[in-house]
Amino acid sequence: GAGVSQTPSNKVTEKGKYVELRCDPISGHTALYWYRQSLGQGPEFLIYFQGTGAADDSGLPNDRFFAVRPEGSVSTLKIQRTERGDSAVYLCASSSDRDPGDTQYFGPGTRLTVL
Amino acid sequence: RKEVEQDPGPFNVPEGATVAFNCTYSNSASQSFFWYRQDCRKEPKLLMSVYSSGNEDGRFTAQLNRASQYISLLIRDSKLSDSATYLCVVNLYNTDKLIFGTGTRLQVFP
Numbered sequence: 001g002a003g004v005s006q007t008p009s010n011k012v013t014e015k016g017k018y019v020e021l022r023c024d025p026i027s028g029h030t031a032l033y034w035y036r037q038s039l040g041q042g043p044e045f046l047i048y049f050q051g052t053g054a055a056d057d058s059g060l061p062n063d064r065f066f067a068v069r070p071e072g073s074v075s076t077l078k079i080q081r082t083e084r085g086d087s088a089v090y091l092c093a094s095s096s097d098r099d100p101g102d103t104q105y106f107g108p109g110t111r112l113t114v115l
Numbered sequence: 116r117k118e119v120e121q122d123p124g125p126f127n128v129p130e131g132a133t134v135a136f137n138c139t140y141s142n143s144a145s146q147s148f149f150w151y152r153q154d155c156r157k158e159p160k161l162l163m164s165v166y167s168s169g170n171e172d173g174r175f176t177a178q179l180n181r182a183s184q185y186i187s188l189l190i191r192d193s194k195l196s197d198s199a200t201y202l203c204v205v206n207l208y209n210t211d212k213l214i215f216g217t218g219t220r221l222q223v224f225p
Binding site for chain 2: 031033035040041042043044045048050055056058059091095102103104105106107108109
């Protein structure tokens with residue numbers, strides 16, 4: 001079946017602009033996660049949704065970052081007043097509590113470049 | 116100190132070789148352990164979970180030592196297609212977020 005999809009695959013923006021990154025999880029997965037991966041590093045947790053609510057947003061670096069999942073399916077990560085340090089690959093993952101160990105399945109990511 | 120530490124490599128090995136990667140974690144509240152594989156410019160994919168008793172999946176063997184807070188991955192009979200970055204991952208008790216190491220890069224040459 002279809003995996004996690006993310007759009008756009010690449011986004012180039014200028015410092016100070018606003019961006020939205022979209023994640024479409026695997027159908028029926030109730031849990032959705034956002035991670036950020038900088039060059040040469042492993043992914044870093046940003047936020048986790050269970051259904052429509054953010055169950056853990058402890059990884060969001062500051063209040064310029066915000067994420068929503070209004071209907072418990074698609075999620076949007078929003079970044080205001082982008083900075084060059086925000087440049088990274090933003091990965092989305094989803095999981096089902098019916099999977100052993102709640103395996104997280106990752107999407108292909110959105111590569112964000114802030115000029 | 117990083118929560119999950121790995122040697123970044125690269126490990127350059129010939130086809131057919133056996134190679135081992137190690138990883139240490141700092142938080143004793145870690146409860147679940149995984150190895151993920153990530154190909155260049157691709158997303159991470161679960162390779163295998165790691166259990167205290169040790170577990171094997173074909174050419175891959177994973178071990179966990181809770182007392183030493185140490186995880187290992189052994190790859191036997193390396194294939195060219197094993198070339199990738201291997202990410203050591205832990206999950207803390209009562210949380211759902213994954214904590215990743217920086218990854219160890221493996222390059223298998225003919």
